[in-house]
Amino acid sequence: MALTGNNGAGKTNILEAVSLLVPGRGLRGSAFNVVARLSGSGSWAVAATVDVPEGEFHLGTSFEGDPSSEDGGNAGRNAMVDGEVQRSSGVLTNYLKMLWLTPAMDRLFAGPASDRRRFFDRLVAAFDSHHGARFSAFEKLMRERNFLLQDHRSDAVWLSSIERQMAEQAVAIATARNAAAETLARHFAGHADQSPFPWGILQLVGEIEVLAAHNPAVQAEEEYARLLFDSRGADRAQQRTLKGPHRTDFSVTHGPKNVPADLCSTGEQKALLIGLILAQAKAVKELVGAAPILLLDEVAAHLDAARRRGLFESLTRLGVQAWMTGTDESLFGEAGPQAALYHVEQGEIVEVKQ
Ligand SMILES: Nc1ncnc2c1ncn2[C@@H]1O[C@H](COP(=O)(O)OP(=O)(O)OP(=O)(O)O)[C@@H](O)[C@H]1O
Ligand SMILES: [Mg+2]
Numbered sequence: 370m371a372l373t374g375n376n377g378a379g380k381t382n383i384l385e386a387v388s389l390l391v392p393g394r395g396l397r398g399s400a401f402n403v404v405a406r407l408s409g410s411g412s413w414a415v416a417a418t419v420d421v422p423e424g425e426f427h428l429g430t431s432f433e434g435d436p437s438s439e440d441g442g443n444a445g446r447n448a449m450v451d452g453e454v455q456r457s458s459g460v461l462t463n464y465l466k467m468l469w470l471t472p473a474m475d476r477l478f479a480g481p482a483s484d485r486r487r488f489f490d491r492l493v494a495a496f497d498s499h500h501g502a503r504f505s506a507f508e509k510l511m512r513e514r515n516f517l518l519q520d521h522r523s524d525a526v527w528l529s530s531i532e533r534q535m536a537e538q539a540v541a542i543a544t545a546r547n548a549a550a551e552t553l554a555r556h557f558a559g560h561a562d563q564s565p566f567p568w569g570i571l572q573l574v575g576e577i578e579v580l581a582a583h584n585p586a587v588q589a590e591e592e593y594a595r596l597l598f599d600s601r602g603a604d605r606a607q608q609r610t611l612k613g614p615h616r617t618d619f620s621v622t623h624g625p626k627n628v629p630a631d632l633c634s635t636g637e638q639k640a641l642l643i644g645l646i647l648a649q650a651k652a653v654k655e656l657v658g659a660a661p662i663l664l665l666d667e668v669a670a671h672l673d674a675a676r677r678r679g680l681f682e683s684l685t686r687l688g689v690q691a692w693m694t695g696t697d698e699s700l701f702g703e704a705g706p707q708a709a710l711y712h713v714e715q716g717e718i719v720e721v722k723q
Contacts, residue, residue, distance in 0.1 A: 371669075371701040372694045373721075374713035380694040382716065384469070384664045386415045387692060389446075390428055391467045392458050392501050396664060398487075401432045401446055411435060416449075419465055422659050426464050427451050459505075462498040466653060466661035468646050470668055478630035478638055482618040489573075489619050492645070493549040495653045495661050500545050504614070507538040511610050514597075518605040529598070535613070536594040542614040543581035543589075546573055550619075553645070556652045557624065565679025566644030567637070568624040575617030621645070639671045647683050660689040668693055669700040678703045 372380045381397075385404070388396035395404065405413045411434030419426050429449040448458040455461075468491060477484055494500040514531045517523040550571050557568040576596075580589040596612055597604075604610050621630040623641055630641055646663065654660035663684070669677050681704045684691045695701065698721070701708060710721040 370709040373698045378713040379716035402434045459502045466495045469664035471666040492649045497545045510535045532597040536590040539614045540589045543577040570622040572620045663691040665693045669695045
């Protein structure tokens with residue numbers, strides 16, 4: 370489906386709303402209080418009916434902000450499934466998987482490692498619905514450890530217990546990442562020539578991933594726990610945990626050209642990202658039976674006519690639901706009759722009859 374409209378019409382806002390139907394902070398990565406309409410009540414809600422292999426579900430999520438509180442009441446958000454309030458928004462991942470590309474990701478390969486890691490973890494989460502929750506659990510434990518390290522009265526037994534729990538999560542996270550990277554590599558090896566987008570060579574750069582790849586889980590956990598123990602002094606001095614899955618990076622090489630992604634042209638980098646997303650969507654579909662929903666913000670504008678056609682054809686072949694945006698209707702001229710066209714103006718959506 371394509372959403373067209375002028376700059377500022379509200380196209381990306383719509384994609385952001387859809388992206389909040391999965392756990393996390395949505396496609397813009399905004400804090401929940403920032404998502405709310407300016408000068409509004411501070412709260413927001415999104416609801417959708419989804420038709421997935423397991424059946425039809427009514428999903429909803431809402432945030433009740435409090436503009437008078439210092440942080441805008443920026444706590445968690447609520448999630449509802451078929452009218453029942455859920456314990457956490459994490460359950461949404463059981464119903465929907467989503468991947469997205471935004472113009473902000475154009476600098477992904479040259480930008481900060483944390484952005485790349487988030488992008489890759491989203492790919493992993495499309496395979497493994499526990500991945501996001503594990504990472505949150507790890508981060509929570511890590512914050513606790515950092516806090517304990519600063520408190521000189523803290524209990525060494527407690528600290529060791531936290532580090533052991535961190536190690537358990539860390540190895541599970543790294544194992545899921547390694548598995549996803551392998552699946553993608555296998556996928557590229559088998560399907561690369563059928564795609565109009567280049568294949569990539571993905572490499573995880575992180576010591577936990579190496580540990581997890583070469584050791585049984587229990588041993589990898591022990592080694593990481595020891596690493597944490599040994600780096601207490603350095604971590605205390607730096608007021609953060611220097612080693613762990615939160616520091617992992619991944620490098621991508623443009624396969625056909627054998628050039629690191631950050632040295633590729635803007636268009637080539639975009640094509641690589643699209644190639645990655647399409648490969649992931651296809652691999653997930655083969656694995657779990659349903660392809661993730663794709664949110665492709667302004668994706669068509671960057672592509673030449675042949676690649677645009679290639680993208681539409683790939684999406685059709687994949688049978689995914691893709692939400693694309695663009696300022697100009699002509700960008701979607703070749704999307705064919707199966708694509709629904711909508712025009713967005715001042716946040717209102719109207720279907721364009723073709
Ligand atoms: N929290 C907010 N409250 C009120 N208005 C907002 C908020 N966030 C964004 N807007 C406004 O919503 C409008 C639509 O933004 P959006 O990013 O969806 O536009 P767009 O259609 O994607 O445009 P473009 O083609 O330039 O990407 C903008 O004018 C923006 O300033
Ligand atoms: Mg936009």
